[in-house]
Each structure stands twice: as C-alpha cells, then as structure tokens.
Amino acid sequence: MTVTYKDWHEMLSFALLTYRTSIRTLTGATLYSLVYGMEAVIPIEVEIPSMRVIAKSELEEAEWANQCYEQLNLIDEKRLTTLCHDQCYQQKMARVFNARYNGPSVVRETFSGGAIILSDMDGTENAPLVNADVLKKYYL
Structure with missing residues (x-):
C-alpha cells in the first residue's frame, strides 16, 4: 500500500491511538489511563497476546469486572500522582528557564x-x- 497525503483520513485512527496511548512527559501517564483508569490494549496485543492479555483472558467474568472496579477506585490516586508529577515537571522547567x-x-x-x-x-x-x-x- 502506498501512502500519500490523500490517504490521511485512513491513517487518522492509528495516529489518534498512538497519541492517546503514549506516555506524556508532563503527566507521566497516558491520556487513555487518565480517562479510563487502566491502560489500553493495543491491537497487536490482541493478535499476539501479551502477559497482560493472557492473565485477563483466564479470569472469570465476575473476577474481571471486580478487578476493573478496583482499578476505577484507584483512578483518583493515579490522578493525584499525575498532578504531583505535573507540578514537579513545571518546577523543573521553571528552574531551567530561570537559570538561563x-x-x-x-x-x-x-x-x-x-x-x-x-x-x-x-x-x-x-x-x-x-x-x-x-x-x-x-x-x-
């Protein structure tokens, strides 16, 4: 397949997936994990199962739902950690800027x-x- 500038709309979903599942320097977390409370399963992990996917597939449905619920309960903690990371990053950037x-x-x-x-x-x-x-x- 030849990719040209006219094919941008076909590649948009891949670009968005990459953007949403990449760890941001500012927050130290992915956008997906901040919204949903867990990391996204990328398409390649479905095709070639990772340890995370194998572990989830062996769980009973009730157990899996319970784990998801526990992860959602921890989302506030993740957001506070991200906020702390953000403040440390901003202080570091201010120190670098002020040093110059x-x-x-x-x-x-x-x-x-x-x-x-x-x-x-x-x-x-x-x-x-x-x-x-x-x-x-x-x-x-």
Missing part, C-alpha cells in the same frame, strides 16, 4: 545569521553567542 536568565543585557555586537554578543549593564561581556530569536526587547 542573567538579567538585563545590552547588545554589544551583531553578526549575520542572527548571532549576537551581549554584555551586562556594567559592560562585562557574556561569553556565549546568543540567537536573536530568543531575546526579548525592552525599551526604556
């Missing part, structure tokens, strides 16, 4: 291609070159 900020600077020299040499307000030159795209202009 050196305070107000003056453009000392510009080069072609957008490279800039900055200096502090007292005239001390900052060593690394900076890309002009990451600077924010400030007017007095």
